[in-house]
Amino acid sequence: MSFFARFAQNRGALVGLIILLVIIAMAILAPLLFPESPWRMVQRPFLPPLSQDGFPLGTDTMGRNVASGLMHGAWVSLLIGLVSTSVALLIGVPLGAIAGYYGGLIDDVLMRFTEFFQTIPNFALAIVLVAIMQPSITSIVLAIAIVSWPPVARLVRAEFMSLRNREYVEAARLVGQSNTTIIIRQILPNTLSPIIVLASLMVATAILLESALSFLGLGDPNVMSWGYMIGAARTVIRQAWWLSFFPGVAILLTVLALNLVGEGLDDALNPKLSRER
Amino acid sequence: MSATENQSAETVLSIRDLSIALPKGADRALAVEDVSYDVKRGEIMCVVGESGSGKSMAANAVMGLLPKGVRATQGEILFEGWNLLAMTEKQHRALRGLKIGMIFQEPMTALNPLMRVGAQIAEVFEAHGQFTSKERQAHALELLIEVGIPQPEKAIRAYPFELSGGQRQRVMIAMALALEPILLIADEPTTALDVTTQAQILELIRDLQQRRGMSVMFITHDFGVVAEIANRVCVMRHGKIVELGDARPVLENPQDSYTQALIAAIPSNAVPPHRETSQVAPLLEIKQLNKVFRSRGGLFKPAREVRALDDISLTLARGETLGIVGESGSGKSTLGRCVVRLEHPDSGELLLDGVNLSQLKGDALRRERRRVQMIFQDPYASLNPRTKVGMAIAQGPIANGTPKADALKQAGELLDMVGLGASAVERFPHEFSGGQRQRIGIARALALNPELIVADEAVSALDVSIQAQVLELLEELKQRLSLSLLFITHDLRVAARICDRIVVMQHGRIVEQGSAEQIFLAPKEAYTQDLLKAIPGREGPMAATA
Numbered sequence: 021m022s023f024f025a026r027f028a029q030n031r032g033a034l035v036g037l038i039i040l041l042v043i044i045a046m047a048i049l050a051p052l053l054f055p056e057s058p059w060r061m062v063q064r065p066f067l068p069p070l071s072q073d074g075f076p077l078g079t080d081t082m083g084r085n086v087a088s089g090l091m092h093g094a095w096v097s098l099l100i101g102l103v104s105t106s107v108a109l110l111i112g113v114p115l116g117a118i119a120g121y122y123g124g125l126i127d128d129v130l131m132r133f134t135e136f137f138q139t140i141p142n143f144a145l146a147i148v149l150v151a152i153m154q155p156s157i158t159s160i161v162l163a164i165a166i167v168s169w170p171p172v173a174r175l176v177r178a179e180f181m182s183l184r185n186r187e188y189v190e191a192a193r194l195v196g197q198s199n200t201t202i203i204i205r206q207i208l209p210n211t212l213s214p215i216i217v218l219a220s221l222m223v224a225t226a227i228l229l230e231s232a233l234s235f236l237g238l239g240d241p242n243v244m245s246w247g248y249m250i251g252a253a254r255t256v257i258r259q260a261w262w263l264s265f266f267p268g269v270a271i272l273l274t275v276l277a278l279n280l281v282g283e284g285l286d287d288a289l290n291p292k293l294s295r296e297r
Numbered sequence: 298m299s300a301t302e303n304q305s306a307e308t309v310l311s312i313r314d315l316s317i318a319l320p321k322g323a324d325r326a327l328a329v330e331d332v333s334y335d336v337k338r339g340e341i342m343c344v345v346g347e348s349g350s351g352k353s354m355a356a357n358a359v360m361g362l363l364p365k366g367v368r369a370t371q372g373e374i375l376f377e378g379w380n381l382l383a384m385t386e387k388q389h390r391a392l393r394g395l396k397i398g399m400i401f402q403e404p405m406t407a408l409n410p411l412m413r414v415g416a417q418i419a420e421v422f423e424a425h426g427q428f429t430s431k432e433r434q435a436h437a438l439e440l441l442i443e444v445g446i447p448q449p450e451k452a453i454r455a456y457p458f459e460l461s462g463g464q465r466q467r468v469m470i471a472m473a474l475a476l477e478p479i480l481l482i483a484d485e486p487t488t489a490l491d492v493t494t495q496a497q498i499l500e501l502i503r504d505l506q507q508r509r510g511m512s513v514m515f516i517t518h519d520f521g522v523v524a525e526i527a528n529r530v531c532v533m534r535h536g537k538i539v540e541l542g543d544a545r546p547v548l549e550n551p552q553d554s555y556t557q558a559l560i561a562a563i564p565s566n567a568v569p570p571h572r573e574t575s576q577v578a579p580l581l582e583i584k585q586l587n588k589v590f591r592s593r594g595g596l597f598k599p600a601r602e603v604r605a606l607d608d609i610s611l612t613l614a615r616g617e618t619l620g621i622v623g624e625s626g627s628g629k630s631t632l633g634r635c636v637v638r639l640e641h642p643d644s645g646e647l648l649l650d651g652v653n654l655s656q657l658k659g660d661a662l663r664r665e666r667r668r669v670q671m672i673f674q675d676p677y678a679s680l681n682p683r684t685k686v687g688m689a690i691a692q693g694p695i696a697n698g699t700p701k702a703d704a705l706k707q708a709g710e711l712l713d714m715v716g717l718g719a720s721a722v723e724r725f726p727h728e729f730s731g732g733q734r735q736r737i738g739i740a741r742a743l744a745l746n747p748e749l750i751v752a753d754e755a756v757s758a759l760d761v762s763i764q765a766q767v768l769e770l771l772e773e774l775k776q777r778l779s780l781s782l783l784f785i786t787h788d789l790r791v792a793a794r795i796c797d798r799i800v801v802m803q804h805g806r807i808v809e810q811g812s813a814e815q816i817f818l819a820p821k822e823a824y825t826q827d828l829l830k831a832i833p834g835r836e837g838p839m840a841a842t843a
Contacts, residue, residue: 187679188689190639191738194671195693195745196663205692209683 026288033284039277047095054088058244069262080263081256089244090266096245100161100230101223107165112172117203120180134170142167150238157240164226175218179211213286220282224275246271309480309512310336311375317354320366328354329536341513343527347760351536352516356482360399361389395425398473402485407469408457414468415453421475440471463494484516491624496831499525520560521833524548532556562765579612580781581749586645588631605631607805618782620796622789628805633751633785637671667697670742674754676734680726686737687722693744711740732763751783768795789832793817801825
């Protein structure tokens with residue numbers, strides 16, 4: 021069975037993939053459908069959805085087009101979610117793998133280092149980092165990655181500790197494979213399932229974190245994001261519900277889709293499970 | 298089927314035309330098909346079969362413990378006039394423990410690790426609303442005395458981890474017997490135990506069965522155990538009964554070809570043939586090897602020391618098969634792991650052709666490793682589930698510098714040699730059965746052209762018929778490639794079949810060593826004699842057939 025066929029056996033994953041593709045299409049099509057900057061004021065403020073042609077989702081407090089903001093924001097939210105998760109994995113997986121495989125003093129040192137990051141509340145650290153580095157897409161991505169790698173490291177470490185004494189790892193050691201090869205070829209593939217599930221959750225958390233940062237006014241001032249839209253609409257939530265509702269639904273759907281896709285990937289990557297289904 | 302029900306004893310349990318369906322996608326449609334047998338009052342009925350024969354399924358149906366998605370489609374199970382299959386879960390629950398007791402295979406996991414033994418036994422009474430809590434404790438103690446636990450007053454306050462495997466199985470039996478059931482179902486109760494412990498537990502079950510006049514339905518894969526304990530036997534294969542009858546006739550004169558094959562496949566109890574022991578210079582020389590395991594003490598517990606290897610010295614000649622035999626905790630596996638250097642010995646020498654392996658480290662060790670390879674016990678855990686079989690075999694040569702394409706081609710040849718066919722290269726381990734996986738493990742060990750192979754319980758996890766095939770393969774490969782073999786096993790029958798010389802170990806020390814013939818015919822040490830005596834079926838009707 022091909023990889024995709026196995027993936028498609030999980031109905032939820034397929035639905036998730038479709039939602040995700042729609043969101044990606046939104047991000048790509050945004051400059052074509054709404055060539056004007058989403059920041060431009062184009063109509064009178066507080067126009068409710070469907071009340072006027074060209075403004076299907078209405079306008080916001082400043083008279084900006086909500087539909088345009090939503091589509092341009094898709095790109096920023098996805099980018100921040102994916103890039104910051106990749107960076108977090110790049111930090112967390114090697115650290116966890118080394119700590120879990122070698123154990124002993126190396127493990128102690130690396131884990132104390134990880135705990136140092138874990139003891140500071142995530143969000144507080146992210147705020148401080150962004151504030152110091154000046155709000156920009158790069159600083160936001162970095163800040164989110166820096167606060168979200170410790171759980172990855174801990175998960176990978178735990179998986180490595182339980183796998184490093186398996187017989188097939190011992191067999192690999194016996195035939196003379198080097199430690200690096202054993203880590204990458206023998207153990208890492210077997211830790212993929214939990215890592216993928218965690219990563220899909222992390223993309224979702226990253227999008228939420230970015231939203232929260234924008235909400236506090238620490239977003240990149242040059243790009244429209246879903247979080248910024250909700251943040252800006254909070255004072256008028258009772259008069260103009262649509263301003264926070266649509267970006268909120270967008271975040272919800274993206275997070276849901278990512279979780280579903282993550283689960284489907286996990287099933288498809290596991291050679292044993294795919295047979296038993 | 299021969300109906301040899303000569304006694305007119307009352308039938309306790311009657312299984313009639315039972316069929317149990319497996320969920321869709323399983324390897325066959327029915328787990329058991331049209332199975333009928335009776336268990337009479339006061340008899341021990343053995344249900345024998347290899348893994349996947351459906352031998353446990355009928356017992357699970359009796360207890361109402363069929364796994365999810367599996368259900369009985371046809372037939373009935375009559376117990377004291379009720380049809381167990383038509384019972385509600387509530388009625389079933391009232392019956393379990395009270396009328397039918399059950400013991401499981403794994404005494405480690407069948408007991409709650411966080412509950413004292415006494416409380417667990419008392420729980421059985423509590424579940425059926427019997428006695429006050431004080432009486433329950435008193436009864437629990439009586440039961441522990443009855444199943445012969447040493448120091449029952451202490452044992453009742455012990456946690457499961459403080460007891461040995463055999464003692465835990467005794468506690469399980471005490472729990473199963475607590476409410477004086479009419480029928481005891483024992484599902485492979487001795488499979489996880491050492492031979493000497495197994496002999497004790499079998500004796501206990503037989504003893505209790507006679508004292509209480511119980512019926513026992515005993516499920517096992519081991520014909521030796523059948524010979525020890527059974528009144529009647531039911532042999533199962535692929536969900537069907539192939540032979541049913543009194544134990545003696547079935548064992549001495551099996552009618553069905555499958556039963557004959559199974560009995561023939563049992564490593565024979567006969568004296569191993571005399572083999573010439575070669576006088577060439579030893580390939581492996583172990584001198585005064587020591588290994589101590591220390592667990593770090595904590596705030597409230599003292600540090601513990603276990604002497605796994607205590608001054609071990611032995612030699613292994615080129616082309617020889619040396620058996621290391623011992624019970625769990627004897628240090629036999631530690632010895633094997635030290636030889637392949639998965640474990641670092643504390644002191645002593647491991648000379649392979651004059652090279653001291655015990656002192657090597659890092660890259661030097663990695664270079665020498667090729668010469669000593671290992672076949673692991675568990676065919677499921679020893680292959681990486683995400684690596685294709687060909688790659689699993691080729692990775693050794695690749696790590697030692699062979700180009701990938703050549704290594705993969707060689708892997709195909711090796712797979713052919715162990716009887717799997719070169720096409721297996723592209724498949725994943727889970728597509729193979731246990732025996733086939735063990736062949737893959739052998740191919741992997743051979744990939745580096747080793748001089749010595751350490752086989753650590755390499756056939757223990759396999760069914761007897763598969764076991765025989767794998768042993769044959771090992772023997773043949775050994776001859777063809779002129780290998781030396783260090784064969785570690787707990788099973789003297791297996792050792793007798795393949796080894797030239799045998800070393801018996803206990804508590805990290807060598808008790809006795811000599812040629813296989815010598816050990817079997819004229820064991821000098823009392824411990825060796827005990828081990829030989831404990832082999833199930835040694836003095837039963839089986840000894841004649843072997």
